[in-house]
Amino acid sequence: MLIFAISDKGGTGRSVTSGNIVYRRSLQGNDVCYVDFDFGSPTVGAIFSISEAERGTRRGGTHRYLQGEVAEPHRIDIWAESDREGLRVKPPGAGQLVLYPGDEGGGEFPTLTEELLRQCVRLFSRLDEEFDLVMVDLSAGRSFAAHLALAATARLPGVHSRWLVFHRWTRQHIIAAAGLVNGERGLLDVGAEHGHDPAELADRVRFVRTAVLEQDSAELAGLRPTQLAWLNDCDRELRELSARHKVGRTRMLGKVPLDPVLQWREQLISDEDVLASQIANAGTVAAFDDLAKKVVDDNAWEGL
Amino acid sequence: MVGEVQTGLLQNSGEIPDSLSTELLALVRGERVRVFRRPIAYAVSPDRLTGVDCHLASASGARVRGVGTVLSRASVTGGRLVQGSSQVRVTRGTSNRRLAWSHYMARPGVVEVVGKARAADLAGGFTLDAPPAESLDLGAVSARFVDVVQSSARLDRRAPFRMARTRFRWTAEPGEPDVRLQLRGDNVRTLRLTLPDPFAPGVAELCEDLALHDWLLTALIEIVRRARPGSVARPEAAARLAPAIDHILHLWMPAARVQDSLLHVWESLEHRPGFTRQWQSLVNRVRDHVTVALLTVAGGDGRSGD
Amino acid sequence: MTPVNATFGEVAAERRIASSPLSHVSIELGHLYMEDFEAGPDRLRQQFRRAEPWASTARRSWQERVPGGRARVSTCFLIDDYFSRFSTPAELIPVIVETAADSGLTIDYLARESACARAGGVEPAKLVEDRLVADPPVGTNGSRPPARETGWLCNGTRSPVAGVVQAMGVAQKWRPPAQNAKRGHSVFVDVELWNDDDGERTWSCPFLAAVWQLLRLGMLRDDGRPPVVPQPRGTTFPDDWADLPPIIRLVPSAAPFAAYTTLSVLSSRFMPVELAVRTILSQVAVDAEVLGQVVSRSEDEGVPLEDELVDRLSYVFT
Structure with missing residues (x-):
């Protein structure tokens, strides 16, 4: 199954959240991989603590693969090559966890050519053969990467694909996320152009709210009642707004609470970070675990 | 070559x-x-x-x-x-x-x-x-x-x-x-x-045959590893082993089209590392596990009384 | 107990390649296109008059070369009915045969150009298309699919086009095209094989001419059988080209249509086309078994052939 991670704007925590989803999924026993299609900023190596690929790889990553310069993009086995000791021990029962980084110095592509598209189709098809879950991290907004992904999946009708749209729980982000999917030149529009059925495609899109401040969370404990009431009002307004824009609860796959660790250190959160060093919140890991289960759970993706 | x-x-x-x-x-x-x-x-x-x-x-x-x-x-x-x-x-x-x-x-x-x-x-x-x-x-x-x-x-x-x-x-x-x-x-x-x-001309065919059996062995090892028999509940492990039985166990057919003059290559690999030996032991493990799981389910029905 | 050797075979697993009868040389006496037809009967007369000395020279030299002097020589003539259709077989064929006879030439086989595209249920051009193996530029290591401009074939590396450049990447400057097997300087050839305009495949003249050469060399097979077999002529010729067999044998006692080598006597305006034909033929993978059959038969006859297919072709441009 292919999962495309996309966000309306930068700074939603798309890469770090989707990275944590694949990490959790592999702990749950699946063979998974993470493919960096954030062409303008291929820095995903940092999330997995691969210093060799912090700013992309030099050994032929996704950029050079798509341009036909290498036969296969460079692959990194996280369980073997991560610099974080905690990640270098594959727990029993865990599946493969593989990273396909972008190229160091790689940039956005200006136009979609037939050659690029063919290379992309071949890559998706091969990865789907090997992995239970293939997470493809796309650039923010209406990007070349999103366009490429839509065109490639249209040529792979037999391969299951799903889209996760990451957005923060703010007025601007909700409107932007809705526009990215339903708006002019949005996912459904461009998808239809490439032969996707818009209704079917819409069924394969879910939203993930990030950096969410829960009413009952510890962070809000010190607030005055008036402040809490005001926050409550805001939240209600946002819920109404999101429902109007078809970004409401029914289309939401999950939410990730605001966690300082995610803000300051964009990395995988291990159980150790919660239990031993206690730098991360248990709720965050639980949210990732939940997302990792739901992302492959057909019930969470039933047509609306 | x-x-x-x-x-x-x-x-x-x-x-x-x-x-x-x-x-x-x-x-x-x-x-x-x-x-x-x-x-x-x-x-x-x-x-x-x-x-x-x-x-x-x-x-x-x-x-x-x-x-x-x-x-x-x-x-x-x-x-x-x-x-x-x-x-x-x-x-x-x-x-x-x-x-x-x-x-x-x-x-x-x-x-x-x-x-x-x-x-x-x-x-x-x-x-x-x-x-x-x-x-x-x-x-x-x-x-x-x-x-x-x-x-x-x-x-x-x-x-x-x-x-x-x-x-x-x-x-x-x-x-x-x-x-x-x-x-x-x-x-x-x-x-x-x-x-x-x-x-x-038979050398390439021999290598294709070896590659095929190496894949089968690799896949079966992997399926058994993923199923974790002994670590997870029997029916669950058995369910994960089932695809092996349904789809690959019957494909083992060493040297199906290998020329007589090249059979010695297969034979030496049977000696070491012993392809068929390992395959057979894995097959037995898969079959035994699934059989035991079935027996447990059959026996379990009576005991649990539902 | 004595071990018994068992033999087992499956018909569906076998590959059978029929051999086709072969002459020593197939001489093409000319092509007839609409423009030649429209130029009037003198054009045809002139064409045959010019071809005759070369045809008889070729016949003589093969008689000298073949042990015993029994050279098998067949002649053929090609009429275009693919790019344009003119006249009718009933009207045109007797005129062509008579005009040739006036110059002392006999046409053994007459072929329709469209036979190279489609002959009955077989499409010889498609058989050739699937057997093309692009001439690789230096540095081709198999890691990427052969760079191919659909419908084109060249003998080297094309000039780079302003292609995909990543944002803030380096733009490419113009570079000349290069021939792969160049000696010092390049003769770069880029041939259009077909176009699919209006959703319909139209083969180019050089591509069909390459198919024509392969048919004359007896190198093509469809499921092991020659794709086009010459048919005997009837008592009359039909009024529609479509009703005429792809290749007809006009002389019942003629030597076989296909041959070890070919000679084409053509107007020099066909030179660029034939350069293109050679470019294509150098990139066609002929069935190894067919090649082997031809080589062993020619050796048995004491007439060794050139290794490379293109070296079995010769031309006279008049």
Whole structure:
């Protein structure tokens, strides 16, 4: 199954959240991989603590693969090559966890050519053969990467694909996320152009709210009642707004609470970070675990 | 002779019939897809050529240029496994410069060395862990033949389990019979053969057969590992083992089409590492586990009283 | 107990390649296109008059070359009915045969150009398309699919086009095209093989001419059988080209249509086309078994052939 991670704007925590989803999924026993299609900023190596690929790889990553310069993009086995000791021990029962980084110095592509598209189709098809879950991290907004992904999946009708749209729980982000999917030149529009059925495609899109401040969370404990009431009002307004824009609860796959660790250190959160060093919140890991289960759970993706 | 075979699971929910294999493998119009039904269904595409002009990896690091054509084919075994296989016969060229392309087209499957090279140096280079990126890449050629089959719209892409392809790189040199098989990272295997007649047409078929069985063994080991029998509840593990029983256990058919003169290679590999021994032990483990799980369920019904 | 050797075979697993009868040389006496037809009967007369000395020279030299002097020589003539259709077989064929006879020439076989595209249920051009193996530029190591401009074939590396450049990447400057097997300087040839305009495949003249050469060399097979077999002529010729067999044998006692070698006597305006034909033929993978059959038969006859297919072709441009 292919999962495309996309966000309306930068700074939603798309890469770090989707990275944590694949990490959790592999702990749950699946063979998974993470493919960096954030062409303008291929820095995903940092999330997995691969210093060799912090700013992309030099050994032929996704950029050079798509341009036909290498036969296969460079692959990194996280369980073997991560610099974080905690990640270098594959727990029993865990599946493969593989990273396909972008190229160091790689940039956005200006136009979609037939050659690029063919290379992309071949890559998706091969990865789907090997992995239970293939997470493809796309650039923010209406990007070349999103366009490429839509065109490639249209040529792979037999391969299951799903889209996760990451957005923060703010007025601007909700409107932007809705526009990215339903708006002019949005996912459904461009998808239809490439032969996707818009209704079917819409069924394969879910939203993930990030950096969410829960009413009952510890962070809000010190607030005055008036402040809490005001926050409550805001939240209600946002819920109404999101429902109007078809970004409401029914289309939401999950939410990730605001966690300082995610803000300051964009990395995988291990159980150790919660239990031993206690730098991360248990709720965050639980949210990732939940997302990792739901992302492959057909019930969470039933047509609306 | 050098070659590389890629083996993978056909992306379809069930076994495909011979008629569909024939359709998937019709890569050249006017050329027949050959279909064998005994002792196991096997269909093979007509041969195709790919032109190359590049460096050949050498163990010593010497820069050797080769020009010629790669001979490739795709095959489907048991309606379940797909292979892409490429080979070239490396010979000393007649000239120290590149000739007109028609010269190479008259020698299908031959790559001529422009300049000098030693056979053992090239065989060593080809079976390196990571040959230089710009050197002859038979694996990529074979992979495209697998892709052509896998991308057919006639397959439903709902394979019963996910499994990586294996890459089986082989070389055959003239000399006293010797067999050296090595498992490497990233599902790469290398086989160095020394044979009295390394150019016999059956050598590539032998390597395809070995690659197929190596994939089966690799896949079964992986399925058992994922199922974690002994660590998770029996019915759960049994359910995870079931695809092995349904889809791959019956495909084990060593040396199905291997020439008599090359059977000794299979036999020596049966001796060490003992392919069939390991396979049989795994098969027994899978069957025993599933049987016990069934018995437990049958017995459990009575005890639990529901 | 003595071990018993068992033999087992499966018909569907076998590959059978029929051999076709072969002459020593196939001489093409000319092509007839609409423009030649429209130029009037003198054009045809002139064409045959110019061809005759070369045809008889070729016949003589083969008689000298073949042990015993029994050279098998067949002649053929090609009429275009693919790019444009003119006149009718009933009207035109008797005129062509008579005009040739006036110059002392006999046409053994007459072929329709469209036979190279489609002959009955077989499409010879498609058989050739699937057997093309692109001439690889230096550095081609198999890691990427052969760079191919659909419908084109060249003998080297094309000039780079302003292609995909990543954002803030480096743009490419113009570079000249290069021939792969160049000696010092390049003669770069890029041939259009077909176009699919209006959703319909139209083969180019050089591509069909390459198919024509392969048919004359007896090198093509469809499921092991020659794709086009000459048919005997009837008592009359039909009124529609479509009703005429792809290749007809006009002389019942003629030597076989296909041959070890070919000679084409053509107007020099066909020179660029034939350069293109040679570019294509150098990139066609002929079945190794067919090649082997032809080589062993020619050796048995004491007439060794050139290794490379293109070296078995010769021309006279008049």
